[in-house]
Amino acid sequence: MTRAPVVAITGATGHVGRAVLPLLDGGPLRLVVRDPRRAPRGTWPVAQASYGDREAAVAALTGVDVLFMVSGSESPDRLDQHRTFVDAAAAAGVRHVVYTSFLGAAPDATFTLARDHWATEEHLRASGMAFTFLRDSFYLDVLPEFGGEEGVIRGPAGDGRVAAVARADVARVAATVLADPEQHAGRTYDLTGPQALTLTEAARIITERTGRPTRYEEETVEEAYASRQSYGAPDWELDAWVSTYTAIAAGELATVTDTVERLTGTPPLSLADLLPRAPEIQARARGTVAAWDAEAGFGHVTLSTGLQLWCHFSNIDAPGYRALDVGEEVDVELESFEDQDGFSWRAVRVVRDPR
Numbered sequence: 001m002t003r004a005p006v007v008a009i010t011g012a013t014g015h016v017g018r019a020v021l022p023l024l025d026g027g028p029l030r031l032v033v034r035d036p037r038r039a040p041r042g043t044w045p046v047a048q049a050s051y052g053d054r055e056a057a058v059a060a061l062t063g064v065d066v067l068f069m070v071s072g073s074e075s076p077d078r079l080d081q082h083r084t085f086v087d088a089a090a091a092a093g094v095r096h097v098v099y100t101s102f103l104g105a106a107p108d109a110t111f112t113l114a115r116d117h118w119a120t121e122e123h124l125r126a127s128g129m130a131f132t133f134l135r136d137s138f139y140l141d142v143l144p145e146f147g148g149e150e151g152v153i154r155g156p157a158g159d160g161r162v163a164a165v166a167r168a169d170v171a172r173v174a175a176t177v178l179a180d181p182e183q184h185a186g187r188t189y190d191l192t193g194p195q196a197l198t199l200t201e202a203a204r205i206i207t208e209r210t211g212r213p214t215r216y217e218e219e220t221v222e223e224a225y226a227s228r229q230s231y232g233a234p235d236w237e238l239d240a241w242v243s244t245y246t247a248i249a250a251g252e253l254a255t256v257t258d259t260v261e262r263l264t265g266t267p268p269l270s271l272a273d274l275l276p277r278a279p280e281i282q283a284r285a286r287g288t289v290a291a292w293d294a295e296a297g298f299g300h301v302t303l304s305t306g307l308q309l310w311c312h313f314s315n316i317d318a319p320g321y322r323a324l325d326v327g328e329e330v331d332v333e334l335e336s337f338e339d340q341d342g343f344s345w346r347a348v349r350v351v352r353d354p355r
């Protein structure tokens with residue numbers, strides 16, 4: 001009887017690696033992390049290695065058959081680190097590497113970091129080990145963060161489209177491949193979400209779903225570099241940030257594939273699926289303002305029953321907003337929710353000034 005292959009997972013202290021763990025089929029597993037104190041707890045052995053440390057990597061990967069290699073954090077020498085780790089894997093006797101690459105990885109890809117991914121793929125191809133490349137689009141989970149505190153997504157993306165993919169779907173594909181790696185040897189999978197959105201459409205979905213006003217403001221390439229100068233980032237990082245948008249403008253992220261569904265049997269998550277829902281409004285009530293923070297746009301309203309509830313104006317930049325006076329009568333929208341005592345009400349926002 002042949003023994004079950006030993007699978008090693010890197011990046012398990014991060015989003016994608018951690019998301020793969022519960023989906024694995026229970027075969028022998030090993031985590032390879034930089035800091036074992038932060039490794040997810042489980043019955044699995046944990047080995048310590050960073051990608052750039054060949055000696056530690058060979059030790060960590062000896063006895064491993066299949067390696068899930070999550071690409072490392074962006075840094076000027078990430079490619080060297082990746083190459084060191086790939087060489088260590090080959091030296092340790094790993095037979096197959098499943099690598100998280102990037103959609104459209106190419107030496108001349110507009111998104112500068114996609115060039116590193118291409119070079120890592122090339123190194124893996126030349127390593128003699130079997131490989132499977134998961135070429136992920138941008139992560140859908142990250143898209144809502146593009147708008148920052150202000151809720152404004154700024155960049156030179158024009159009206160280009162991006163079919164971003166959820167990390168959870170990348171993890172589901174990875175688990176599928178790891179369950180039967182030989183079937184996926186030599187394959188390159190383009191992983192996207194279910195729809196290619198312009199950033200204006202993405203902003204609209206974020207606004208509608210979360211109630212948090214978000215919009216897209218187009219910048220020129222020059223404006224994009226200038227608006228990011230104050231972060232003090234090195235040139236390579238600025239190039240990566242700006243080319244995230246120019247790659248979208250160039251149409252390099254617009255492809256929608258059926259790979260997630262084909263490999264996992266379940267359609268990929270959409271942007272709306274990932275976003276928290278705005279509270280559901282179930283009732284309106286008249287109340288009196290008990291306290292109001294004019295700048296923040298929230299305060300307490302006492303309902304006629306005596307119940308005091310926290311509430312806010314959903315968008316204090318909206319034309320209807322004005323500071324409320326203590327003692328003033330207002331209408332508020334209410335949602336219900338379950339608290340420790342069971343069922344309760346929460347005031348969501350002031351909707352109308354009855355005066």
Ligand SMILES: NC(=O)c1ccc[n+]([C@@H]2O[C@H](COP(=O)([O-])OP(=O)(O)OC[C@H]3O[C@@H](n4cnc5c(N)ncnc54)[C@H](OP(=O)(O)O)[C@@H]3O)[C@@H](O)[C@H]2O)c1
Nearest residue numbers: 011012013014015016017034050051071072073137138139
């Ligand atoms: N497609 C996209 O939109 C997109 C967006 C962001 C990132 N990415 C890439 O996708 C990867 C996975 O995404 P994620 O969301 O899971 O990222 P994440 O949460 O930042 O996790 C990255 C993981 O990789 C580990 N790691 C990073 N550099 C390493 C190194 N030099 N040696 C060993 N381990 C290293 C980290 O370990 P520590 O906990 O020790 O740091 C962490 O466990 C990222 O690392 C990045 O390369 C893609």
